[in-house]
Amino acid sequence: MSAAPLTLTVATPLRVWFDAVEIVSLRAEDASGSFGIRPGHADCVTLLAPSVVRWTCTDGTTRYCAVDGGVLLVSRGVRISIACREAISGDSLESLEAGVRSRHAEEDDAARRARVEQLQLHARAVRQMLRYLRPHPGGGADGPDGPGIGANPR
Structure with missing residues (x-):
């Protein structure tokens, strides 16, 4: 008589990647x-390190999922739940590596765009301040509220 298979659920705040998938075993890292x-494992909770979780399905195939840390829960010796901020799944380590590289490139590009937008906003703010502080003919730097810095109060 064989033990009941494990069931695996992997979820992020935006998506459930795997929901009650039947598996034979799982390897993870904390x-x-x-x-x-394996089936019959003691109930436990652990914080996962950013790593690759791998499992063997009931048909003998191995699947992979890169996680950005997270929490792994084993309950009743047969249910495994993983909650993490980010996950990328793959059928092979090569496809998983390509997916992780692609995600990192997207994140780097988004960060670069955010820095450019921040610099543009900063430059606009400086130009706007200079426009109000620039001396006008006849002395002073008139701003929107009348005479500005260095204006002659007469």
Whole structure:
């Protein structure tokens, strides 16, 4: 008589990647190192390190999921739940690596665009301040509220 298979659920705030998938075993990594889970495992909760979680499906195939840390919960010795901020799944380590590289490139590009937009906003703000502080003919730097810095009060 064989043990009941494990069920795996992996979720992020935006998506449920896997929902009650039947698996035979799972390998993950926390602060203490790599560990494995099989049916009948003791109930536990652990904080996952940013790493690759891998599992063997009931048909013998191996699947992979890169996680950006997260929480792994084993309940009743057969249910595994992983909650993480970000996840990328793959059928092979090569496809997973390509997915992770692509995600990192997208994040780098988004950060670069945000820095450019921030610099543009800063430059506009400086130009606007200079426009109000620039001396006008006849002395003074008249701003929107009348005479400005260095204006002659007469």
